[in-house]
Amino acid sequence: MPLIQLAEHKLFGGLQRRYEHHSNSLNCVMQFSVYLPPQAAKGKVPVLYWLSGLTCTDENFSVKAGAQRIAAELGLMLVIPDTSPRGDLVADDPAYDLGKGAGFYVNATETPWAAHYRMYDYISQELPALVNAHLPANGRKAISGHSMGGHGALVIALREGGYSSVSAFSPICQPTECDWGRKAFSAYLGNDKAQWLQYDAAYLLAKTQTTLPILVDQGEADQFYPAQLRTQALQDANQHSQSGAQIRMQPGYDHSYYFISSFIEEHLRFHARHLAG
């Protein structure tokens, strides 16, 4: 088996595991975390992929969100990848918002990033294939994420088929028009803005007549709202496409995992409904 198990903890009657494997898309060794609900001991279960934000690894969501309690009840497997390629051979940048911890879920085309930074392929193709082959997954999947990971979840679900639903907390809705996105996309994708748009959730939603169930929560006291997150652009795109996305503003909540933990139960129940449907 190409997955090496690094750790296992019993949690809400299920198992929290950490795996290591060699990624062909990223050309390096990667780690990811999985929560196997109690139901996975007896049969195959649906999977929710969680994409984390800038500076995170697979551990932040595993430890802070409190999602496993609900996943145990609902019989959902959680798969929680890292946010970039890793290792000494991988290009990096001293800033927190470029390089390691900041892969932005794109396939980089520019030097020095293109050699490893292919997170779009890793998350949308390689990791699901690995999960379906080696873990008790029933083939149904949904995707969610936070901030940079909310951007990744929306972009992947809107472009790829096969996700029953998508949700996001505080997503970077229009990276082509904010500082974080312009910096990362210039580095990873070069200066042709036409290339950037394939990774812009607001642009993708506006041009898609999608029936994909979409749920977004945005805290009104978020320190990155509205400048970096540009939630309004997603709301505008939603009206334009009539996609029926629920985009909810939550008064008083900030950008932290305290916000995520407050609403993760609603997101998991939303995904479970559509995964069962």
Next chain:
Amino acid sequence: MPLIQLAEHKLFGGLQRRYEHHSNSLNCVMQFSVYLPPQAAKGKVPVLYWLSGLTCTDENFSVKAGAQRIAAELGLMLVIPDTSPRGDLVADDPAYDLGKGAGFYVNATETPWAAHYRMYDYISQELPALVNAHLPANGRKAISGHSMGGHGALVIALREGGYSSVSAFSPICQPTECDWGRKAFSAYLGNDKAQWLQYDAAYLLAKTQTTLPILVDQGEADQFYPAQLRTQALQDANQHSQSGAQIRMQPGYDHSYYFISSFIEEHLRFHARHLAG
């Protein structure tokens, strides 16, 4: 107000705050965290004190346990102190199990520790007085903790009046007879073992005909069980004293916060019942 608010996050409709203050018992500046449930905006509420384990600060439980969801439902304030005095003037040791992060909830009598390491007084006297004076506390309190903090919670509740209930996860039940306890107590209290016994939960329970409600959970896959934790000594003391403590073994669970998060709901409901009674 002698409490300086350092941070505030909205969480499950309530507020997670971090405070700084000068501690007279510890003779240094301390930080602690508080969760104010939504009910505290309208009136005074009971308080659950949480004592953390070796190497922890107030942040581990705040971020990892998932307790605030249940505290919000039950109307419980959570008060989460640090595990030792802090600051450049405070004596320390390079080991993880002595000095900073390892106060063991005792009043040290030996040099160089006695100048600051008075965690017993801080937790049992100074902090509750501060909380009652400056936060919306109704005067009813309970106490819980993990590992070194489970030891602290049991010892303080058994010695002091005024706690409605006590609970512990993976407590160090008999520190006078395990490596962690012998090392810390020798340093903080000297070599007179009679002094040590005032901080030994198994000893205190055996000699007390207490009616205090006590709940203990111990994972059977805990890497520190049984050698450091000596749960059997607490079970023996419980039989001897007929105190009616519930001491539960939980198959498959380890010493991590994944164990705590799996059972914290039962502990909070246990405390809420007795705080209301």
